Amino acid sequence: MRRTFLRVLMIAALVAGGLGLGAGAAPAPALAAYGAVKWPATGVITGKVDDRCPGYDNHDGYDIAGNYRSVISAAYAGSVSYIGWDAGGYGNFAIITHTNGWSTLYGHLDGFVSRMRVGEYFNRGDGIGYMGYTGGVSPPGIGGTHLHFEMLRYDSPQVWNSAGTCGQSVSRGNSIPFDFAGLN
Ligand SMILES: [Zn+2]
Structure with a gap:
């Protein structure tokens, strides 16, 4: 009952916001x-x-x-939901859970900042760890040093390939040019 009620309220709010309803209201902010x-x-x-x-x-x-x-910093604010070790895959990795079903995964890390633990909250841009080559990287060793970074929604990796091109340089803390619906 309660969940349904809240959901109806949320949908009503979204519809009202999307239509710009409300007496004399300024244009509603974008949903994302x-x-x-x-x-x-x-x-x-x-x-x-x-x-x-x-x-x-x-x-x-x-x-x-x-x-x-x-x-390596948190791409968006949230709480750490998982810290793991995957010898043949992600190596040292962590998952941070955000709002609206979103989470982010950071893999092949050399290590984590000292306060990294499940449940810990990180603001967007806070350091969470250090780039490395743990797990399965190609080429193996330091030459394969990189971050593997996933945007997941309800635990499914999303496709957001228009945000960057192969060979493009990106800088930590700069905006990812993509609209991840629900993250604003
Ligand atoms: Zn990768």
């Missing part, structure tokens, strides 16, 4: 803000969703190759 999510690392894009610029299939995120031990 283009560029609200920030690049979590500085480096060069060497992989995108389903594409390693070019090549492999079944790649669920962006790869950003940068300097070993450079800072």
